Amino acid sequence: xxxxxxxxxxxxxxxxxxxxxxxxxxxxxxxxxxxxxxxxxxxxxxxxxxxxxxxxxxxxxxxxxxxxxxxxxxxxxxxxxxxxxxxxxxxxxxx
Amino acid sequence: xxxxxxxxxxxxxxxxxxxxxxxxxxxxxxxxxxxxxxxxxxxxxxxxxxxxxxxxxxxxxxxxxxxxxxxxxxxxxxxxxxxxxxxxxxxxxxxxxxxxxxxxxxxxxxxxxxxxxxxxxxxxxxxxxxxxxxxxxxxxxxxxxxxxxxxxxxxxxxxxxxxxxxxxxxxxxxxxxxxxxxxxxxxxxxxxxxxxxxxxxxxxxxxxxxxxxxxxxxxxxxxxxxxxxxxxxxxxxxxxxxxxxxxxxxxxxxxxxxxxxxxxxxxxxxxxxxxxxxxxxxxxxxxxxxxxxxxxxxxxxxxxxxxxxxxxxxxxxxxxxxxxxxxxxxxxxxxxxxxxxxxxxxxxxxxxxxxxxxxxxxxxxxxxxxxxxxxxxxxxxxxxxxxxxxxxxxxxxxxxxxxxxxxxxxxxxxxxxxxxxxxxxxxxxxxxxxxxxxxxxxxxxxxxxxxxxxxxxxxxxxxxxxxxxxxxxxxxxxxxxxxx
Numbered sequence: 207x208x209x210x211x212x213x214x215x216x217x218x219x220x221x222x223x224x225x226x227x228x229x230x231x232x233x234x235x236x237x238x239x240x241x242x243x244x245x246x247x248x249x250x251x252x253x254x255x256x257x258x259x260x261x262x263x264x265x266x267x268x269x270x271x272x273x274x275x276x277x278x279x280x281x282x283x284x285x286x287x288x289x290x291x292x293x294x295x296x297x298x299x300x301x
Numbered sequence: 302x303x304x305x306x307x308x309x310x311x312x313x314x315x316x317x318x319x320x321x322x323x324x325x326x327x328x329x330x331x332x333x334x335x336x337x338x339x340x341x342x343x344x345x346x347x348x349x350x351x352x353x354x355x356x357x358x359x360x361x362x363x364x365x366x367x368x369x370x371x372x373x374x375x376x377x378x379x380x381x382x383x384x385x386x387x388x389x390x391x392x393x394x395x396x397x398x399x400x401x402x403x404x405x406x407x408x409x410x411x412x413x414x415x416x417x418x419x420x421x422x423x424x425x426x427x428x429x430x431x432x433x434x435x436x437x438x439x440x441x442x443x444x445x446x447x448x449x450x451x452x453x454x455x456x457x458x459x460x461x462x463x464x465x466x467x468x469x470x471x472x473x474x475x476x477x478x479x480x481x482x483x484x485x486x487x488x489x490x491x492x493x494x495x496x497x498x499x500x501x502x503x504x505x506x507x508x509x510x511x512x513x514x515x516x517x518x519x520x521x522x523x524x525x526x527x528x529x530x531x532x533x534x535x536x537x538x539x540x541x542x543x544x545x546x547x548x549x550x551x552x553x554x555x556x557x558x559x560x561x562x563x564x565x566x567x568x569x570x571x572x573x574x575x576x577x578x579x580x581x582x583x584x585x586x587x588x589x590x591x592x593x594x595x596x597x598x599x600x601x602x603x604x605x606x607x608x609x610x611x612x613x614x615x616x617x618x619x620x621x622x623x624x625x626x627x628x629x630x631x632x633x634x635x636x637x638x639x640x641x642x643x644x645x646x647x648x649x650x651x652x653x654x655x656x657x658x659x660x661x662x663x664x665x666x667x668x669x670x671x672x673x674x675x676x677x678x679x680x681x682x683x684x685x686x687x688x689x690x691x692x693x694x695x696x697x698x699x700x701x702x703x704x705x706x707x708x709x710x711x712x713x714x715x716x717x718x719x720x721x722x723x724x725x726x727x728x729x730x731x732x733x734x735x736x737x738x739x740x741x742x743x744x745x746x747x748x749x750x751x752x753x754x755x756x757x758x759x760x761x762x763x764x765x766x767x768x769x770x771x772x773x774x775x776x777x778x779x780x781x782x783x784x785x
Contacts, residue, residue, distance in 0.1 A: 209663070213663070214659070216666075217659050217662050217663045217666065218659060220662050220666060221618060221646075221655075221658050221659055221662040222622075222625070222639065222642045222643050222646055223643060223646045223647055223650070223655055223658065223659070224643040224644050224646070224647035225647065225655075229652075229655070233655070233656060233659055236656060236717050236718075237656070237659060237660055237663065239717070239718050240610060240660060240717065240718060240721075241660075241663075243606070243607055243610075243718060244607040244610065244611055244673065244677075246603070246604060246607055247604060247607050247608070247611075247673075247676050247677060247680055248672075248676070250601070250604060250676075250679075250680050250683065252676060252679035252680060252683070255679045255680075255682050255683060256679070256682060257675055257678030257679050257681070257682065258678055258679075258681040258682045258685060259509060259678060260495065260508075260509035260539065260734070261495055261509075261685060261733065261734030261759075262495060262496050262539060262541060262734070264496075264538075264539065264541075267538040267539075269535060277402055277403075281402040282402075282628075284400070284402060285398070285399055285400065285628065285629035285630065286627070286628060286629065287626055287627075287629075287630070287631070287632035288632065294627050294628055296627055296638055296641070297634075297635070297636060297637055297638055297640075297641055298637075299638055
C-alpha cells in the first residue's frame with residue numbers, strides 16, 4: 207500500500223503545507239520507506255484487542271464551573287503577527 | 302573543585318552552609334556558559350539578567366530563613382517548555398519571536414522552589430529528532446567529542462548538564478528524548494510515569510506520550526528535581542491525582558532482593574558490542590549487590606518503532622495544526638487564509654517537522670485510519686500487556702538506553718529510518734506509560750559514555766531511584782567530566 211505522487215500532494219494539502227516538486231519526490235521516497243517498515247504491523251494478531259489511546263485509567267476530568275482570570279486581551283494578542291482593533295487580523299475570507 | 306564540576310546536591314549543600322551564595326554560583330555558571338557554549342551550543346537563549354535577579358531573590362529568601370534543595374540552584378530549561386516573558390522557540394523558525402505569557406507548570410514549580418533559570422536549551426525542532434541536528438538554530442555538540450551529536454531531542458539540556466552549564470535541567474521525552482541524550486552525554490535522565498508531571502505549558506508533540514522530566518549528574522540530583530516538579534495539576538487533565546512519595550528517602554534503599562529482568566528481545570543485532578557488554582556488566586554488578594537477575598520476554602518489541610511513528614506523528618499532525626500564522630509566531634503573507642497557512646507552514650517548519658506532519662496526516666486520513674492508526678493503537682495495547690506480564694515476574698527491566706554511543710554529526714541526517722532506530726530501546730516505556738531512568742554505566746574505547754536504562758512499574762520512580770543510586774554509588778562513572 208505505497209504512496210503515489212498524487213497521494214503526497216493530497217496529504218500535503220490536508221496538512222496545509224505547500225511543497226515543491228523536489229520535496230514531493232523526497233517525501234514520497236522517505237514516507238514509503240517508513241510505511242514499508244510499518245507494514246509489519248499487518249502480521250500482528252489484534253483480533254479482540256482494544257485500542258489504547260493513553261494509559262491512564264481516567265475518564266472525563268471535570269472542574270467546578272467557576273469563573274477565573276485567563277489571559278487579558280492584550281496578552282492574548284501580544285504574539286500576533288498582525289492585529290487590528292483588538293482582534294487577530296487575517297486575509298479577507300469573503301469576496 | 303571548580304563550581305562547574307559540582308553536582309546539584311553538592312551545590313545545594315554549599316548554599317545551605319553559606320559557603321556559596323546563589324549569585325556566586327549563578328555568575329560562575331554564566332561564566333562557564335560564556336567560555337564553553339560557543340563550542341557546545343547547548344543554549345538557544347541565555348537569560349543572564351533574569352538569572353542574576355532570580356539568584357538575588359533566592360539569596361534574600363535564604364536570608365529570611367527559607368531553605369530547600371533547589372533554593373538558589375542554577376538550572377537550564379528545554380526550549381519547548383513555556384517560560385513567562387522569556388522567548389520559547391521550540392528551535393523552530395515558526396516560534397522564533399514567541400514570548401509566552403505564562404510559565405509551564407514544571408517551570409513554575411522549579412521557580413517556586415527557588416531554582417534559577419539560566420536560559421533555554423536547544424532541541425530538535427518541536428522535539429522531532431534524536432540528535433538535536435534538526436534545530437533551526439544549528440546543532441548542539443556533544444561535550445565529550447564536539448564532532449558528535451549529543452542525542453536528542455533534549456540534546457541541549459543533556460549537553461548543558463554534562464558541560465557544567467548549571468546543575469540540572471528539564472527536558473521532555475516522547476520516545477526517548479530525555480534518556481537517549483542523557484546516555485549519549487554521560488548524565489542521568491528520567492522519563493517519569495505518564496501523568497506524573499503536568500504537561501501544562503509544554504508545547505505539545507504527542508499528547509499521549511509526552512512527559513516532562515529531569516536531567517542531573519547523579520540520580521540524587523534527578524530525584525531532587527523530580528520532587529519539585531511531580532504531582533497533580535488541575536491545568537492538565539491527564540495529570541494523575543496521586544500523592545508524590547519522598548524520593549530522597551528512597552535513595553538509600555539498595556537493591557537487595559530486587560528482581561531485575563533482562564529482556565531477551567533487546568540484546569539483538571544492531572547493538573554495539575561495547576554497549577551490550579557494559580550493560581550486562583552493570584546488571585552483574587546489581588546482582589553482586591543482592592539483586593536477583595532473570596531473563597524476561599517482551600515479545601512485541603519488534604513492533605514498537607512502527608507503532609510509535611504512526612501514533613506520535615498522528616498526534617503531532619493534530620497538535621501542530623495550530624501553527625497557522627494567525628495567533629502567534631511566524632507568518633508568510635499570501636492572498637487568502639488557506640494559501641497563507643500553507644506558505645507559513647512551508648517556510649516556518651523544517652524538513653523533519655513537515656515529514657512527520659505528512660506521515661501523521663496520512664495515517665489519520667480517510668481510508669487508511671483502520672490500517673495504520675487504529676491497528677497501531679491495538680498493538681500498543683499488546684506492548685503494554687507485555688510489560689504487565691514481565692512486571693509480574695520482576696521489579697525493574699534493564700536494557701541499554703541506546704544501541705550505540707554518540708554518532709557523528711551528519712552521519713544519519715539523510716536517512717530518517719536509520720535515525721529513528723536510535724530510539725528503539727526507549728520508545729516502549731512511552732507507549733506503555735512507564736517510568737524509565739537512564740544512567741551512565743561505562744565508556745567505550747573512544748571515551749564516549751554508555752547508558753543503562755531501568756524501566757519500572759507505573760508510579761514506582763522510587764524503585765528506579767534506589768536501584769540507580771545503589772549502582773552509581775558503587776562506580777565512579779558519575780565523577781568523570783568531559784575535557785572542554
